[in-house]
Amino acid sequence: MATKAFKSEKIDEIKSKVEKAQVAILTEYKGYSVDEITRLRRTLQKGGGDYMVTKNTLAKLAIKGTEYEILADMLKGPVAIAFGYEDQVSPAKAVSNFIKESKKGVILGGALDGKLLSAKEAEDLAKLPSKEELYAKILGSINSPASGIANSINAVMAQLTRAMAAVRDQKTA
Numbered sequence: 001m002a003t004k005a006f007k008s009e010k011i012d013e014i015k016s017k018v019e020k021a022q023v024a025i026l027t028e029y030k031g032y033s034v035d036e037i038t039r040l041r042r043t044l045q046k047g048g049g050d051y052m053v054t055k056n057t058l059a060k061l062a063i064k065g066t067e068y069e070i071l072a073d074m075l076k077g078p079v080a081i082a083f084g085y086e087d088q089v090s091p092a093k094a095v096s097n098f099i100k101e102s103k104k105g106v107i108l109g110g111a112l113d114g115k116l117l118s119a120k121e122a123e124d125l126a127k128l129p130s131k132e133e134l135y136a137k138i139l140g141s142i143n144s145p146a147s148g149i150a151n152s153i154n155a156v157m158a159q160l161t162r163a164m165a166a167v168r169d170q171k172t173a
Contacts, residue, residue, distance in 0.1 A: 023083070023091055027106065048085050054080075074108055090130055
């Protein structure tokens with residue numbers, strides 16, 4: 001049986017994760033092995049997140065008074081929480097990909113900006129492009145007109161060069 005000090009420590013640990021999280025995704029981890037959970041946790045940590053399996057009562061106490069308190073009703077059964085600290089999309093994407101690969105578990109829902117997400121909305125969040133992909137698209141859009149102008153100028157110069165070469169070849173013949 002866990003001591004009161006241990007429980008208090010766990011609540012503080014969960015609370016610290018909740019306070020710095022931008023998004024929380026709830027998943028059912030039923031059927032996962034310890035190795036699978038560890039692999040998912042490592043994947044999330046690489047993307048600036050974390051995956052936490054904890055007692056629901058401790059999680060409910062930790063989220064009380066935070067914007068994630070709306071998740072309290074969903075904390076039933078074998079539930080784990082994926083947190084995203086740097087990006088809102090990457091945790092949902094990592095969890096969704098992991099569930100597709102392992103064919104175990106489901107996304108139950110989540111919370112983003114103080115709003116409750118249904119399972120469908122959390123899945124939709126996973127389908128959004130990541131921050132890096134959006135940055136690449138924006139840079140491509142910004143760079144596209146400049147590339148077009150440069151290509152047009154190069155085409156005019158190439159045509160002028162070919163015309164001058166044709167005139168030169170005509171005069172020497």
